[in-house]
Amino acid sequence: MPVGIRTQELCKTYNSAPPLGTAGGFVARADAKGSKQPKNQIPALDGLSLEVQPGEIFGLLGPNGAGKSTTVGVLTTRVRPTSGVAWIGEHDVWKEPTKVKHLIGVVPQRPNLDFSLTAREILVFHGAYFGIASRVRNERADGLLEKFKLTERGNQMVRGFSGGMMQRLSIARAMMHDPQVLFLDEPSAGLDPQTRILLWEIIREYHQAGKTVLLTTHNMEEADALCQRLAIVDHGHRIALGTPAELKATIPGGFVLRLRFGNQTPELLKKLEGLSGVREVRPAEPAGVDVYADRGGSLISEIANLAVGSGAELSDVHISEPSLENLFLHHTGRSLRD
């Protein structure tokens, strides 16, 4: 039976640097400088509530340091929350961690493979940790090596593997005990496009078998292509939730024109708002404007004319089509890559 995921008001404050692999906090630390908090208190999660339906592919989208990895850490028994509750299915993660560990498979942001073992041994021992019978775990290991195109390297130590191979093996290992819930923390970071497509296919296939998948990403394309629902997180809380299509529909107009001027006047902003198809005009730092509109390129000539008319020198134009990236920009005023 498919298993869901739920969190309620999760908070996590690290007392020192967060553990490796959980990026949450490193960015927040810079923000915390000069604030009232003691130096080594690093807030990573600030009241995050989520509900992932059984059998859903759910995405956590946000920039580095948003708290995505910390959320995964809390849900996978690796990071103890400062407050709040997390459930996998019926089980409170921090009251019944062993039961939860049976249900979940985890692909960390950075491969944490057992360097003392060969690729095949990693899978077989992982199966043994989960009490899988010898014959079954050997068969399953061979099947997964085949699926992830690692059969030829199966009997080699993983120390010499490339990043992509390690990542593939990490995913194979997480699937070894056929978990009901699969966590993937930035699964396609560092993968070449072919491997990324292979990974997406495997995730979809796993989902079709009735499993729940939670993945974190800051890759819009990936979130858009894979996830049924998304939560956008920033500074440890949720800023938007919905299907990719729903979320994109909330961006006024859909298109974003990021304009930069040599010198801009309030009068110019007013005029921009008056153009047909423009839904919202927001000043952006430094000396620029983000124009949300329901058309893109066709606005440029009008904008250029306005700029000339008010003596503002248009120095840069960037047009983006409706995307989750724009959604993030709309909610935070920052680009995901900032």
Place this chain on the structure above:
Amino acid sequence: MNWKTFGAMLARDAHVARRNAIQLVLQTFLQPLLFVFVFGKVMVSSGFLPEAYKSLLLPGIISISMVFTGIWAVAMPLIAEFQWTREIEDRLLAPISVGWIAIEKVIAGMIQALIAGLVVIPMAWLVLGRGVQISLGSPGTFALIILLIATFSACGGLALGCTINQQHIGLMFGMVITPMIFFGCTYYPWSALKTFPILQKAVLINPLVYASEGMRATLAPQFSHLPVAAVLGALLFFDILLLVVGLQQFEKKAVS
């Protein structure tokens, strides 16, 4: 408690130990055997040390081999696996509570320490040649003491391995291991320190003293040694202390 998972983790450690067997054997036995050769053979046969020193040295060599095998076997992999590669995470995510993973490491370390102790006896005896006077008066006490020594070494490895970072391994040797060896009554009996009364009291905080004296008490009782009851009590105390500290430190490292 999930015995299947526990057993699988022990099997994993045994598998890795078998793979590194040659390295482990050299690491465990080379230094004590060289020491036995130089002090027990060269110094004795050239007349600088009396023949009886052979019998005094052997129990000390057993205890030091056991203690450092156990510490090494638990601490070094833990230090590496908790570093940035986080290799231990596949076991932290196995369906077993975190404390049992630490216990598994302790059991694996104890087994290695016991093997080291039992193998070094015939090897050292072979190097020393004739004139070794070792007797096993009370096998039960001997078994209890080597079990307590193995536990102390593995728990010490757990506590050290979860406290020290990779960049401080050198410091650990300089500040912890070296003084422990030299003030561990391995190459001389505790009674030999009686001309240094303050030092003689101070070394009692060193658990290796009880390991060496305990070995001496059961294998070569002809030399003066600490009372067996004191040895048992002290070893038990250090076992429990280091286990509690080790488990706490492990939990701290495992869950952030």
